[in-house]
Amino acid sequence: MRSSLAERQETEEAGAEAPATPSVRQQAVLDAVLALMVEGGDQLTMDAVARRASCSKETLYKWYGDRDGLLTATVRWQASRVHAGREAVQALDGTSLREHLQDFAVSWLTVITSRTSVALNRIAVAHAGSRKSNLGGIVLANGRFAIGERVKPVLEAGRAAGLLAFADSEAAFRTFFGLVGRDIQIRLLLGEALDLDADEIQRDAGRAVDQFLALYGQANT
């Protein structure tokens, strides 16, 4: 079982911050961390991780250096899964613009309401309080900012097509972000139960898109 990984593709010396995709075994470890995060934030000890992943602590320290390294790798691992590929934006009409926005809203709501995301964000927020190794920065970069970078081209394409009017795409996106997320994320982070099913998310997303278009849309949508 353990020896069957002669794979170890390339040294991880790649680049300052790029941690090379983890091996299958390492992924299993990181998934164990994720699982522990989800089931109560205080179980997240190195012992517990080693037990859950059936590996030795020594291996954990060898692979990740220290606890923070393990957490960082876990955050990156989860981020790498969430990233959907960014498709190129082609010509837009009113309908496809609405669909794009709806998709973004749905996927964002789905992410932030997932138990994994809530647990991960809790860890990152807690960590942000006691500086050292900014998990918070990583989460922001792969969450809020990543989706921003994907939405803004769509907004700009919408503007180019005469469907939207705004001066600053960042500001427009932030409004969109607010209309979609509202109080949901903070309520979840603070422990409220509040689980939305797929239908509710769909409706919520639709409402947010409607409102956004009401604010920024040009008549012909």
Next chain:
Amino acid sequence: MRSSLAERQETEEAGAEAPATPSVRQQAVLDAVLALMVEGGDQLTMDAVARRASCSKETLYKWYGDRDGLLTATVRWQASRVHAGREAVQALDGTSLREHLQDFAVSWLTVITSRTSVALNRIAVAHAGSRKSNLGGIVLANGRFAIGERVKPVLEAGRAAGLLAFADSEAAFRTFFGLVGRDIQIRLLLGEALDLDADEIQRDAGRAVDQFLALYGQANT
């Protein structure tokens, strides 16, 4: 409460959740906790609190039972300071409605961007992960929900005056909340610097109110 001490001077009795206003000395202790929270979340040990407040740990345990009790008391103490009294809503016209909303937006933004609020929310979020004593619930009740209960009557008065149109005041409030807060709180919690000065808050609030009125206002504003 657990304390079977006869001490409790003026005692405010079974207010379900009212913990009797702390004595001056106790307030000093809670302020010390707040100060420690603000300067880095990991310094928050009982030793550090005792040292900072120049009191003995034994006193802390006598007054608050355990660490959670101390944290809970601190959260309540901070909440008791933030609460502005809720003024009654009288007749509204377009101008006064706008002013009311602007005030709410400004005060909310001011609160959530304060270092104290950020630190407190971080603690509460972290705590929400490992159940036991829901600081999260208290923070939510005194933050998001408290302001909701203060805004909704204003919205309803606005509707009664024909200035606003909506079916569900809760839903309308949540949109308002989203337009005001957008991504600010999560970015702060995750550690971004991002400090807004008074002018920026004023402008942000104004933009949010404009957008809200654009969505829910009846022509005559």
Next chain:
DNA sequence: TATCGAGCGTACCGTACGGTACGGTACTAG
């Protein structure tokens, strides 16, 4: 004055947890 209780400072205890060391095992290379 003597007594009492609130509370400060410090020393102490138990334990949980991050991190290290080491022996044993399965597999590979030569």
Next chain:
DNA sequence: CTAGTACCGTACCGTACGGTACGCTCGATA
């Protein structure tokens, strides 16, 4: 075959922190 590598399991160490115990001072009351 031997030597080497990668890893598991477990035992171990040091320390930080929650919680407790105790002696002391100070002010109030009689």
